[in-house]
Amino acid sequence: MSDVHPQERLIGAIARLILDPAAPPARHIAVGAASPIPAAACWLVKKLGHPVRLSLLHRPTGNPFTEGTRELFDLAGQGRIDLFFLGGGQIDGQANLNLIGTGDWPGRAARFPGSFGSAFMYFMTPRTILFREEHSQRVLVPRVDIVSAPGVSPPGVFRRGTAQALVTGKCVFAFDAASARFSLASIHPGETAETVRDATGFAYDGASAPVTADPSAAELALLRGPVCDEMLETYPEFCRRVWNRTGLAGRAA
């Protein structure tokens, strides 16, 4: 087995969060646009044999919905989606997400694509795994310029859950909703508590943490085989970059 690709490590870390027995059960997971790493983590969980239903919104063939995203959001509104993934151009220490932009409204300094469904999904699913590969003070800020979706809500506002954790290219943070604070959960190989601290713009708990575990040999074999097979149609560029797979016809490496 060749070396672990850094993105395979992120996939493995997310898969372990999905399977965290302390978190609410993940029977039905939906994956939105432009999320190859979370999608791969979901496929890994499924290929490991766990009974999970995946609704992959951007799958061009065999799309699970016959009423598009309208149906996705109705399902979430009813509480029939257990876990969703969100990211952000900025994420702050209270797990507020900014997908809209920086500077003055509506992102005059740097415009991001927009909120998508974050202002709804973050409230409606019992848990959300936040994923943002870039770990820098530009992204992980003391306070987001614009709140697309708040990390916590005042008492009385209907909300089923919030962030379970934040996975970045350097570490995993766990999120505690009661204190509205992140804590360092694990540090990826090649990083240290200091490099994480220096790259993080918000305050968090925990001065040190164990090393993020690599995927097992069995998990790597699943990722490079059946998981990649499932991913090729929707995320061809990702599969080429991480697994050197270029098409449905065969394996290049």
Add this chain to the structure above:
Amino acid sequence: MNPLELDALAALVPDGALMALPPDNSLSPAAFARALVRRGVRGLRLLGVPVSGYATDLLIGAGCVASVQTSAVTLGEAGMAPRFSAAVAAGTIEVIDATCPAIHTMLQAAEKGVPFMPLRGVIGSDVLAHRPDWKVMDNPFAETGDPILLLPALAPDIAAFHAVCADAHGNVYVGRRRELATIAHASRRVLVTVERMVDGNLLEDERLAPGTINGIYVEAVAVAERGAWPIGLLDEYRFDAAHIAEYARMARTEDGFRAYLAQYVTAPRADAAA
């Protein structure tokens, strides 16, 4: 209903219209957007249902757009929508940010003919803070305080999309993309491009009827072969990722975008060649 020529369909869109468009994974009318650029429409108020992609970026870059109400503008794996980003930075378009289910809900209210509908979530988002037309009230059915968002009905002047086929009754087939029915039901006028016209009546076929939008909602149809390109269309043809990447690259600069228009939009028979 006799089909129109593509450019004649585009001529039905008045300047300043509030026009709903589906995103790049749901029957986007790309050839129609190029026809609108050729027609030189101005002041469009676009509504992304619920997000926006290539067609919206193209219309913005060509100066056809006054405002965009949407939940995101993106070219997917090809990244940011470059002409949208440039227009936001320059302040040349108004951006009315929403969040995906809010757009669906506003259309569903219009579809039902009711003035508003509630939606969970969103409270505490700056999207709500910038929407004076959205209101929060207490759920009147709750025993204790339960704040909930109320969204006004939104009826677009025009909805445009690209379907697989149409029949002489104006029925159009959208397959599993039945969210297009909500857009069609809510909009005052619906203009549709299709790959081809078919004989008979789509609603008399038990297998096709569930994926068909009733012609009662459809004002006009034009045949545009490969009319979603470079976007994909159901099982007819795939998303052309290489072309979208080329668009993203060219549209990064104003000059590059002009070259794109010359090559793919305004060139004689640009769409016939595509």
